[in-house]
Amino acid sequence: MLAESDIAAIAITLKLAAISTVILLLLGTPLAWWMARTRWRFKVLLEAVVALPLVLPPTVLGFYLLVALGPHGPVGGLMEWLGGQPLAFTFAGLVVGSVIYSMPFVVQPLQSAFSTIGQRPMEVAATLRASPLDRFLTVALPLARSGFLTAAVLGFAHTVGEFGVVLMIGGNIPGETQVLSIAIYDHVEALEYGHAHWLSGALLLLSFLMLVAVYTFNRRFSVVKI
Amino acid sequence: MTIEGRFKINREEFLLDVDLEIPARGVTALFGPSGCGKTTLLRAIAGLERSDDGFLRVGDMLWQDGTNFVPPHKRQLGYVFQEASLFTHLNVRQNLEYGIKRVPAAERKVSMERAVELLGIGELLERATDGLSGGERQRVAIARALAISPKILLMDEPLSALDMVRKREIMPYLESLHDELDIPLIYVSHSPDEVARLADHLVLLENGRIGGTGAIGEILTRFDLPLAHGDDAAALIEARVASHDAQFNLTYIDFLGGRFTVAHRALPIGHPVRLRVAARDVSLTREHQSGTSILNIFPVVVDEITIEGNAQVMVRLVTEGIPLLSRITRKSADLLGLEQGKSLYAQIKSVALLS
Incomplete structure (x- = not known):
């Protein structure tokens, strides 16, 4: 069965995924909206940067984040200078890492949903007296709802499943930064296969259920374009 | 405005x-x-x-x-x-x-x-x-x-x-x-x-x-513009339903230049209608013909003539300020002695009611 530290790991994982998903949606929506509509010449560069975590080994990403967030890195240094703590080996650091790591999984479905809508419904709304913000809220968001569902679930699930980045920047502090995937790794290293089974099974079931939910709600839409 | x-x-x-x-x-x-x-x-x-x-x-x-x-x-x-x-x-x-x-x-x-x-x-x-x-x-x-x-x-x-x-x-x-x-x-x-x-x-x-x-x-009737040329060239006339003829099942339609007779249309008296008269359906005569099956004949004055292809001319006619188009052969134009200001009669073979 589950040890106390396992339950803490599950709680931390869910909390991390939930917070990261909310932040990702808040940041990803304007970014995806802009990328879907801009004709900026260097848009491809930004798209490549957003997509980097898809191809980069998580340890590489984690390494750079560790350097940046640590006391001698630019972000960590800034935090210290502001009277705070460096973010490395803290829960806040994990959130920063997760947001960057899962960004493509949120931005790409949103961008594709916004592109699919196209310019026309927005123009129609404009001729029906809707201001830019009004038409974004009342036309673009509802028409992109399946994209949002996909983005939220993928962002959440991907954060739940992350390992390398967390290990690099979060360390492995039980009750603080130890997440599910790392707890499983620890159990396996300690040859505690029973514990590893329980946690792995729970993760498998959770991931499966989330994807079933996406496909059920999104049957009319071609989902998961990654 | x-x-x-x-x-x-x-x-x-x-x-x-x-x-x-x-x-x-x-x-x-x-x-x-x-x-x-x-x-x-x-x-x-x-x-x-x-x-x-x-x-x-x-x-x-x-x-x-x-x-x-x-x-x-x-x-x-x-x-x-x-x-x-x-x-x-x-x-x-x-x-x-x-x-x-x-x-x-x-x-x-x-x-x-x-x-x-x-x-x-x-x-x-x-x-x-x-x-x-x-x-x-x-x-x-x-x-x-x-x-x-x-x-x-x-x-x-x-x-x-x-x-x-x-x-x-x-x-x-x-x-x-x-x-x-x-x-x-x-x-x-x-x-x-x-x-x-x-x-x-x-x-x-x-x-x-x-x-x-x-x-x-x-x-539609300006010769310097493309619409007044070709097979589909036509004039439009704004008119109103004047009366119906139950005996022959006809409808009479008045415009500034006179009265059209068309097959019966169930429209109320006074209803505005728009008539489309194709240039190819308008022929010209020097005198008012009496022995003809054509009912819609109006006195017109030649306003402008332009060559249309090899064998034909397009003629803009005016009756009470309303322009009409007629496309006839160059030979007919010659025989009629067409020139600007000449008075003629336009015989309209068919007319389309647009509303």
């Missing part, structure tokens, strides 16, 4: 450079072949297309000049796109209400009920948009644009995406808008037939420039 606009829009494919002045009443058609800039001009009027030093005034509303640009959502206009473009996340009623809700109560002149009734969509209100036929969609889109009580209604080929049957389904609704509402309508079209039915005023566009502009009857 006029609509004055100056736009210079440079796109990769083409340049739109127009200086426009049209009456802010009735139906003005922007007419021309595909790619001539009709849609771009309409979008510029709506503010959907921006030109840097453009100018636009609609009646007393200044929508654009060197320093101001009123964004589309602050212009009191209605726009019907080529494809109906209904909001798919809303049903028909919600589509209509979307615009109405955003119009201040004091500006609401056309009620939703009136728009629904004019376009005949009462049955569709609770339906989802993806269950509608193409014709139904377009009617909903027109009602939606109308229901926000626009000061001007812009339509971008609202019929072009539809087949013949659907076109015939919508045409009467468009004609009733024309007859019943006092909202100026600017209508983009490349179909001579639609234009002949609906337009009062015509703006001819060619390669992003204005080829000619004026009342439709005048534009």
Whole structure:
């Protein structure tokens, strides 16, 4: 069965995924909206940067984040200078890492949903007296709802499943930064296969259920374009 | 009331450079072949297309000049796109209400009920948009644009995406808008037939420039413009139903130059109609023929003659100020001794009633 530290790991994982998903949606929506509509010449560069975590080994990403967030890195240094703590080996650091790591999984479905809508419904709304913000809220968001569902679930699930980045920047502090995937790794290293089974099974079931939910709600839409 | 606009829009494919002045009443058609800039001009009027030093005034509303640009959502206009473009996340009623809700109560002149009734969509209100036929969609889109009580209604080929049957389904609704509402309508079209039915005023566009502009009857018969040439050349005559003849099953229609006799049409006395007289259906005689089966004969004066191909000429005739076209052979023109100012009789073999 589950040890106390396992339950803490599950709680931390869910909390991390939930917070990261909310932040990702808040940041990803304007970014995806802009990328879907801009004709900026260097848009491809930004798209490549957003997509980097898809191809980069998580340890590489984690390494750079560790350097940046640590006391001698630019972000960590800034935090210290502001009277705070460096973010490395803290829960806040994990959130920063997760947001960057899962960004493509949120931005790409949103961008594709916004592109699919196209310019026309927005123009129609404009001729029906809707201001830019009004038409974004009342036309673009509802028409992109399946994209949002996909983005939220993928962002959440991907954060739940992350390992390398967390290990690099979060360390492995039980009750603080130890997440599910790392707890499983620890159990396996300690040859505690029973514990590893329980946690792995729970993760498998959770991931499966989330994807079933996406496909059920999104049957009319071609989902998961990654 | 006029609509004055100056736009210079440079796109990769083409340049739109127009200086426009049209009456802010009735139906003005922007007419021309595909790619001539009709849609771009309409979008510029709506503010959907921006030109840097453009100018636009609609009646007393200044929508654009060197320093101001009123964004589309602050212009009191209605726009019907080529494809109906209904909001798919809303049903028909919600589509209509979307615009109405955003119009201040004091500006609401056309009620939703009136728009629904004019376009005949009462049955569709609770339906989802993806269950509608193409014709139904377009009617909903027109009602939606109308229901926000626009000061001007812009339509971008609202019929072009539809087949013949659907076109015939919508045409009467468009004609009733024309007859019943006092909202100026600017209508983009490349179909001579639609234009002949609906337009009062015509703006001819060619390669992003204005080829000619004026009342439709005048534009259709101006020899310096393309519409007065070719097989489809025709004059339009505004007229009214005068009476019906029960014995021969005929309807008499009066215009400034006299009275037309046509096969019976069930229209009330006094109803305005538009007659289309094709140039190829008009022959000319020196004297008023009595022994002929042709009933519609009018005294006319030759206004202008132009060579049409190898063997024919196109003649513009005038009767009481109303222009008519006649296409006859060069030989006939020679035999009749046609010249400007000559008085003749026009025999009209057939005439089409457009509304």
